[in-house]
Amino acid sequence: MTRYRSILSASVAAIALAAAGSAFAQSKTLYVGMNGGNFERTYTQGVFPAFEKANDVKVVVVPGTSSDILAKATAAKDKPQMHVMFLDDGVMFRAIGAGLCEKLNSSPELGQIPANSRLKDGMAAGIDMGMTGLAYNKKMFDEKGWPAPTSWMDLADPKYKGKVVFQSASASSFGLHAFLMFNRIQGGTEANVEPGFTKFRDTIGKNVLEFIPNSAKVAEMVQTGEAAIFPLTPTQVATLKEKGIPVEYAQPKEGSVVLSVAQCVIANNSEQELAQKLAAYLLSAEAQQKAMEIGNSLPSNPNAKASTPAVQARLDTVQTYLKTAVVMDWDQINAKRPEWNSRWNKMIER
Template sequence: MKNIKRIACTLPLAVLLASTQAHAEPTLYLGMNGGTMERLYADKVLPAFEKANNVKVVIVPGTSSDILAKVQASKDNPQMHVMFLDDGIMYRAIAMGLCDTLQPSPALAELPAKAKIKEQAAAVSLGVTGLAYNARLFKEKGWAPPTSWMDMADSRYKDKLVFQSLASSTFGLHGFLMFNRLQGGSETNVEPGFTAWPKTVGPNVLEYIASSAKISEMVQTDEAALFPLTPTQVTALKMRGVPVEYAQPKEGAVVLNVAECVIAKNNQSELAQKLAAYLLSAEAQAPALEEGDQIPSNPTTPTSARTHAPVAEMAKYLETAVSLDWDQINQQRPAWNSRWSRSIER
């Protein structure tokens, strides 16, 4: 026994660590939004997968742009295994070769076509960008709820429209591109939108904001009357007592899904594919819906008395929702951002 102990004590530290790690549970790193979403997944969604597969899933928090930048920086030796990105940014990730093809699974097969992005990614939650408004202010002024993206140009909202910056927000980009379409433009031609904006929507804008974080405060002080937003975010604000309502534009809202992909060249490809499949399942999406109001992409996800209506409403919104040409957008967006900063937000 003494000889065995003596041999163990003389083993190199690296060998001892390797032996310990061989018996330790593997770790997967999942890149996704921080804050509320991070806590929701850490507390309610991931524990069942971790227990069933004897694995630890560590969330790497950040915006979609942050996560994409981190994965791109380590693309030859990825530090993450699976990532969540807004659908537009996911198209960029796929074009960069950062995503593996999703392996077939029962959960993937259950998703509708609109929830899939090529062969590499799929939505974990569904959403749309439409218009939201300050319900208290609208009632006080006797204004009818907005019905069109062109309402952003209505003079009654002078200095009452809050618009997210095109350069930093998907909401702002959606709002601009829908306005551009109504001016006769398209994802390949934004000249009509840029030409018309300064004389139509521009005079109504009180402030161009970097993200939607300021909207709650600006509604409560009645600075903001109208702004692009998602039904899910409107629900979250209403639960905090903020007087907002969602309005579906007659031209259609814009599809805004949160999608996942398995990161290419990761060192746990089989487990990463297994995690990705789990996150598309009704088992994973049910707690995300009930505890975090994340609208499920898997249509077999059960609903409760509280969540049935929001899920049904989203299905209705998606019937007429506009899907943008993200391959075209991502090619031109840097130039648009530069022009926007130079001519709109100057």
Template sequence: MMSLSRPGALAAALGMTLLACGGAQAQTRTLYIGMNGGNMEKTFTQAVFGPFEQKYNVKIAVVPGGSADILAKAQAAKDKPQMHLMFLDDGVMYRAVGMGLCEKQKPNANLANLLPVAHIKDDMATGVTISVTGLAYNTKVYAEKGWAPPTSWLDLADPKLKGRVVFQSLPSSTFGLHAFLAFNQLKGGTDANVDPGFKAWPSTIGPNVLEYISNSAKISEMAQTGEAALFPYTPTQSTILKSKGVPVEYVQPKEGAIVLMVAQCVIANNTEPQLAQELAAYLLSPQAQALALENGNYNPTNTKVQVSGPAATEQARMNGFVKAARAVDWDEINKNRAVWNTRWSRTIER
């Protein structure tokens, strides 16, 4: 045993201790999670990930992008995953599971408290936040025109809105797909049969569309300039725009909105399987989901989340929207989505 009575021995021991501490710090691991940038990345990075990072001495790094982008990255690196988890819109997540990109989430206490719709394919993926797609309108434009607020999906086809509707492109946007499916249903279609929607579009909503956009990033600008008067949108995104001074208001169509979840999955064959599973479990916890709600208006899927003040008001409002919304059949939709996309591009956005 080394004696520490001699100064040299003490210095050597201290040096070894410092090296050991430095080595421990160097072992801090990084988990990569694909998710939407903007408000979601900011909320989770600044408010949600912290407790997990501290508990496990890890760093969580966001790979930002839309659902289609994140899915493409995961597919390209399927044999050697670069990410550990990914957040995708629910319809895209069903595709990811079908492509073998996800591994089943291990049993944890939070799974039992999720809304039924948040369990995807026997927990191959799970909903982290739940919202709906309905309509948002430009309050300034409507006030200037003396128009009553919209109440129905069919308001998208109101002749007074010629050149004032902005619609998200079906191939690239869940918002657009949801709105189209809602319109299709009102015309007699189903999630498996969209012929009624396609046939009715050119003489109803089509003439009103100013622009088909690939994603909703342009909505803020087009609402501020007054170009966009009515468009498919979510309560959460509407609240975010309102907080920035954009004159928009969400409306729940009287026929019902469409359920929209952001779901997570642990990426199959990732380099930190146990830690990734722990992160997935944490993100379903009341603690994590309360932080997401309080800091970013992301409505929880865990029924045990309890908050107070404005967050509780928002939660009650959102739960009311979700209760009156319809969940679409993603298995049926994804079976036909490629054909619909081609038909849309050839007949609607030509």
């Protein structure tokens, strides 16, 4: 009897192990390239779990700046390692032009996204709308009695000498936006950046304490009293304020620059049907409402509703900013971007 029970127990255990193995084998993994930090936390903690549960799938984030993610997708173009990627709009235009994205499938969710939030005939779509403007260290401004900034040219004000933190225009959308707005003020266009390159070093450049590759160091530099003023988005300002960091957003009189984060399904990925399903979910009002509540994201889906009056007030304010925000000519920018990056690194950050 004992031997029989042992055999029976072993058989039951083997069946259970086989069943578990079968279930494990059925579970799939999707890799999503996106910004790390708050953006990654927002999606891994608040947005992806519902999709994972409903589809028996694990969503894993590959963190990095838009430039990092684009480089990874390009390097693996023939055998993609990611399934979906989030990129700043300008970088997304480059990805589409390089053949890295496949057209988003028609879906009720995509149908809810306004036409101005869809890129290149539906190859990608915005999931987080916003703009680059100015932010400032409110504690420092209050202590020194400085008024809030009102213009991009405030970055060149002599009183901020050694207190301007500027994201690299060769690596960061924030830095590029600020440089191109400076260029416009100097009489240039996206097709002619000579005024910007000629005048930057002797104006804004004289005030820059440090050129940083992304905005990750901004919080630290505000807290140590090193940073007074810098390009940033209202979303990032709201996130920093929630952490107790004394920053405020200021809308430049010349206009902020439209900055949306768009998503695309990576062409020739190993899980195209599931990747398209995830992309559709991320455009839904449900997903974007969660991202708004948890991470201060600004939805592209107009059906995503704010859950509190405070969130609605912030959404209304940003919508007001968007009415005067500047849209850059990304076809012109991307055609010359490598050349600009080289000039920037040699002339400005050397």
